[in-house]
Structures are given as structure tokens and as C-alpha cells.
Amino acid sequence: MNVTTYLKRQFSNLNSVIHYYADDLTEEEWLTRPGPGQNRIGYTVWHMPRAQDHFLHAWIRGEEEIANSDRWAHWQRLKPLGIGVGITLKESDEIACSVHLADVLMYADEVHQSLVTWLAEIGEDVLDQVPDAQGCLTAFPEYQTPGYLEEVNNLFAKPGELLMKDNKLEMDYDVIIVGARIAGSILATQLGRFGHRVLLLEKADFPSNTLSTSFFRAPALRVFEKVGILDEVQSAAPPMRIMWNYIDGHVISEPVEAAEEHLRFFLCERRITLDWILY
Numbered sequence: 457m458n459v460t461t462y463l464k465r466q467f468s469n470l471n472s473v474i475h476y477y478a479d480d481l482t483e484e485e486w487l488t489r490p491g492p493g494q495n496r497i498g499y500t501v502w503h504m505p506r507a508q509d510h511f512l513h514a515w516i517r518g519e520e521e522i523a524n525s526d527r528w529a530h531w532q533r534l535k536p537l538g539i540g541v542g543i544t545l546k547e548s549d550e551i552a553c554s555v556h557l558a559d560v561l562m563y564a565d566e567v568h569q570s571l572v573t574w575l576a577e578i579g580e581d582v583l584d585q586v587p588d589a590q591g592c593l594t595a596f597p598e599y600q601t602p603g604y605l606e607e608v609n610n611l612f613a614k615p616g617e618l619l620m621k622d623n624k625l626e627m628d629y630d631v632i633i634v635g636a637r638i639a640g641s642i643l644a645t646q647l648g649r650f651g652h653r654v655l656l657l658e659k660a661d662f663p664s665n666t667l668s669t670s671f672f673r674a675p676a677l678r679v680f681e682k683v684g685i686l687d688e689v690q691s692a693a694p695p696m697r698i699m700w701n702y703i704d705g706h707v708i709s710e711p712v713e714a715a716e717e718h719l720r721f722f723l724c725e726r727r728i729t730l731d732w733i734l735y
């Protein structure tokens with residue numbers, strides 16, 4: 457796979473993840489801190505597309521950011537806070553309280569569209585070039601603050617490809633698993649919990665539908681319980697507690713059996729739903 461295809465997939469997955477977790481957030485959840493002293497969820501959701509917008513447009517392409525376009529003019533008062541790095545907790549709270557979920561999701565889609573369109577148009581050589589970020593950024597006072605410069609200092613003079621990939625990514629793993637469906641993702645989770653560094657590789661787009669692994673009985677339910685996702689899997693489909701058999705014109709029904717009382721049911725779930733949960 458070439459690097460532009462890889463990046464397109466990564467960014468598409470990221471945008472799907474943003475929607476999966478954020479689409480139905482309530483206002484209360486938007487302003488919640490996951491832990492004491494941490495940024496509010498709304499800030500984090502805003503910051504992800506905001507950083508992509510910044511690195512693609514200002515750093516790599518030397519263009520105006522989408523956040524500075526007329527459509528997002530109502531965000532102008534956040535301009536001094538830049539992309540929200542090197543700022544105080546109070547300032548990140550100001551961002552979470554000023555931006556609204558529906559706007560942020562629309563903005564994320566716009567940034568994402570711009571990213572994948574650009575990646576589809578360029579050759580890989582473009583990503584090898586070192587952008588003149590310091591030159592481009594001099595025009596923007598919000599990117600001249602000590603906090604911002606401290607955060608991004610180690611990114612100057614890096615080629616575009618490294619800016620867009622996780623620069624902390626090290627190819628140093630205890631285990632590499634090929635295939636991230638039911639077996640691979642559960643094995644990776646378990647090994648990760650035992651403290652192993654695991655790389656999980658998958659050639660298909662995730663999440664996606666495939667005609668398999670839709671119907672679960674007790675053995676599968678036991679595994680879901682062991683890895684801690686049974687409640688989530690169970691909440692995505694109605695439990696089937698009675699089995700109906702049609703034999704030679706006779707219908708025979710019997711309750712679903714399992715050693716554990718709480719696992720006496722079958723589940724039938726779309727594969728894309730299970731992918732989301734395992735993902």
C-alpha cells in the first residue's frame with residue numbers, strides 16, 4: 457500500500473471514530489471532563505479536526521486554514537488560541553464552551569474532505585518535501601506564542617509524510633497480528649492487557665460489513681464477557697431465548713441452554729456493529 461492510500465484510510469477511520477463517539481453526545485457530556493484536571497470532551501473533539509486543518513493547510517500547503525474561512529467566522533474570537541496547543545485548562549474550557557457539537561462535526565467533515573481530496577491529487581514525492589512551516593506561520597500571531605512553539609518545535613524541518621503520521625510510531629512490537637476481525641482484535645486486546653506491545657494489521661476498511669460472525673451462542677458470549685464487551689454487544693441486538701426447530705412439518709421449541717444462567721440466549725448482530733465495538 458502506498459503512503460497516500462495509507463493516510464487516506466487512517467484519516468477516514470479517524471473521522472468515522474469522531475462521528476461514532478461524538479454524534480450523539482449530550483450537552484452535558486460535551487462539557488464533561490473524563491478525569492480531574494483533564495480537558496473537556498468538547499475541546500478534544502474540536503481539537504482533532506482543528507489540528508488536521510492546521511497541519512494540512514498552514515504547515516504543508518501554506519494556505520489559509522478552513523477555520524479562517526467565512527463559514528467559520530463565528531469562531532474568530534478563538535483565533536488567539538490557535539489550534540488549542542500550549543494553552544491553559546481555562547482556555548481549553550473556553551473553547552469547549554464556545555463551540556457546538558453540530559458545528560464541530562460539520563467542520564470535521566469539511567476538513568476531512570479537503571484532506572482526502574488533496575491526498576488523492578498528490579504524488580508521494582509531495583510528502584517527501586519539507587514544508588517551510590516557520591516561514592508560513594510568521595504571518596499568524598496565534599502561532600507565535602511560547603506555548604504553541606514549545607509544543608510544535610520538534611516538528612519543524614520534517615517532511616509532510618512524518619507530520620501526518622504518528623511521529624511516535626516505533627516499529628518495536630512483541631507481537632504482530634495479521635487480521636483484525638474477531639480473532640485478531642480479541643487476541644490483540646488480551647495481549648495488550650498483559651502488557652505486550654501489539655501491532656494489529658488489517659487490509660479491509662474498518663468497520664465494515666461481511667457475511668460472517670453474526671450469530672453468537674454461549675461460547676462466543678463467554679469470550680465477550682471475558683474481554684469486558686458483553687454488555688455492549690448485548691445492548692446492540694435483542695436476545696433470543698427460545699429456539700424454534702422445524703422438523704418434518706412439526707415445530708418444536710425449547711429454551712436456549714447454557715451452563716451459566718445469564719448466558720442462556722443467542723444473539724444475531726450485524727458485523728459492522730461488532731466491528732465498532734471491537735474497534
Ligand SMILES: Cc1cc2nc3c(=O)[nH]c(=O)nc-3n(C[C@H](O)[C@H](O)[C@H](O)COP(=O)(O)OP(=O)(O)OC[C@H]3O[C@@H](n4cnc5c(N)ncnc54)[C@H](O)[C@@H]3O)c2cc1C
Nearest residue numbers: 634635636637638639640657658659660667668669670671
Ligand atoms: C458465510 C459465513 C457465515 C458465518 N456465520 C457465522 C456466524 O453466524 N457465527 C459464527 O460464530 N461464525 C460464523 N462464521 C464463521 C466465522 O466467520 C469465522 O469463524 C470467523 O470469522 C473467524 O474469525 P477470524 O477473525 O479468525 O477470521 P476472519 O473473520 O476471516 O478475519 C480475518 C481478517 O484478516 C484480514 N486479512 C487477511 N489477510 C490479510 C493480510 N494479508 N493482511 C491484512 N489483513 C488480512 C481479513 O481482511 C479479515 O478481516 C461464518 C462464516 C462464513 C463464511
